[in-house]
Structures are given as structure tokens and as C-alpha cells.
Amino acid sequence: MLGGMSWESSLEYYRLLNEAVKERLGGLHSADCVMVSINFQPVADMMKLNDWKGISRVLEGVSRDLKRAGADFLVICTNTMHLLVREIEEASGLKVLQIGEAVAERINAAGLKTVGLLGTRFTMERGYYRDAFGRRGIEVIVPQERDRESVDGIIFQELCRGVFTKESREIYKSIISKLQSEGAEGVVLGCTEIPLLIKQSDVEIPVFDTTAIHAAAAAQFALADG
Known part of the structure; x- marks a missing residue:
């Protein structure tokens, strides 16, 4: 598990993964996993500079460390860094269990054809989710520029x-309502911190919690041969 971006959501990944394994196997079973939690500040600084080559070098190095530590596959505990899946897989030789594919499968199973997407500006504006969803005929709607900001x-x-305020929750709820009025049948919480603020009870349309979906997919994949 490649975590730390941010640690707030990496903590949720660890909890959800272990809960899924315990539910499946019972007893004192827990996930047999290795996590590297990196310092997010240098990565966030490079994001501001649009230095994706620099970010890639950091994550490639960590992914190689995880392989040496015995990892069989890789879970990137963040949405935005899936923009670098190809580079990370090539550098480490590990399969990346992709968050976009897991979420797309869940939306497809729900029978939805149009969803709103919230996330970092990189996630909302670049093509990672559009590509994953488009292969299944799912249309993506993102907020207008001011709302994306x-x-x-x-x-x-x-x-x-780790700051969660009522005011920000109301801003997100308003933006989701706009997406709904534009035709969104559901909303993808495409940043692993957003589910810490927005819950299904906050909005009318189905919410797709990418952290929970990805962690569940990781547990299922790890236990597939068990």
C-alpha cells in the first residue's frame, strides 16, 4: 500500500482493508500487507509546480521498496496519483489495482450512465476517470471552473x-446539487479525503466512496486464491 497522500485517508484504507479481511475469514485474521506512508508536503509542492516527473520519481522509488518488502500487487491510496499508474507499474514490476476500474465496475453494476465527479483539480480535469468510465459507456460531469477551485x-x-467543517460540507452539497441538475445520476467522491466529509445521508443521489470501493477491491483481489 502506497499511502500518506494524505495520511488521513490512508488510515481509512488500512481500517477498511482489515475489516474486509476479518469479515471474510473471521477469527483474528487481518490483512497481510505492507504500507509505506510518504511525506505528502514535498509531493504537494511538486503538484503546485506541475512537476509530475518529480512526483513520478518519488512514487517509482517507493513502489520498488514495496516490491522488495514482498508486495504482490500495489494499492495506491489516493485518486490523483493514479495518473502515474503506467510509470509506477513499469518501474516496480507490480500490478497496480486501479481505483478507476473498481469504481467504474461499481457504477456499472448500479446501472448508472451519467455521474458527477469531485476530486482534486487534476482528477477532475485530466482523463483518468473519463477513460475508465468511457470504456463502460459512463459519462462524467465535472463542476464548473469556480466550483472546481x-x-x-x-x-x-x-x-x-484533518479539518472538516459544516461550511465546507454545505459548499460540497451545493456543488453536488448542481451536478444533479445537469444530469448526474450519482456522484463519485474522487478524492479519498472527501468521504470523510460527505456521506450518503448528505445528498439525494447515490454516492460512490472511492476509498471504500478501492479497499474492498483490494481485499477481494488479495483473497481471490484463498
């Missing part, structure tokens, strides 16, 4: 720092 700002200035 609000969503992104709250993620980095509050959620990644």
Missing part, C-alpha cells in the same frame, strides 16, 4: 489537514 481548495487546505 472550491472543491480543490477545500481538499488541500482542510480535508488533508
